[in-house]
Amino acid sequence: MMKHLLAQTSCLSIALGERDPYTEDHVNRVAILSHKLGLKCGLNSHELNLLSGAAKLHDIGKIGIPDSVLLKDGSLNADEWEVMKSHSELGERICQSITHHDADQVAYIVRHHHEHFNGGGYPDGISGENIPICSRIIAIVDSYDAMKTVRPYHTARNHNEVMEVIENECGKKIDPIAYAYFKTVVSGAEQFS
16 A cells, blocks of 8 residues: 555656656655654654655645746745745645545645744644644755755755754754754765765
């Protein structure tokens, strides 16, 4: 049954790549690093499978974001930002259409990957351990990867710069316990910056 889930997530990930190659590469990197962090956090095999599927699909909702917003060369205005934020709820709906008994769990993780540990995130403003652990893991890795790569609205930062930003977000945006594990997962990454 798990192969069926992974096959469907791979199919959707390829569709996302056809829509936006940058996002496909991003979700693949996030999936690999999220799995490593999930292992450090002590997730069991079922949780790791959910994490892998959700990490591959965390940005699947961007398929429904208009090019004028998704591919904009520069910062988004307030209205465009609201459109962009809708990708987590749209991603949840797409994931719920997967014909697998774990689809709703994957969808729930995808919905909450932009929640903040202090409750300041979206779409529901939940906080702390009310945010699924898999969503908290994806949030850290997603932030890390996004800052390390060039995007239309910012240049890439090196490992140490990214870690400084994430450290400052601990307890606010980022789960501090998961971050402590994350530091061990990426230790040595500065040599590749």
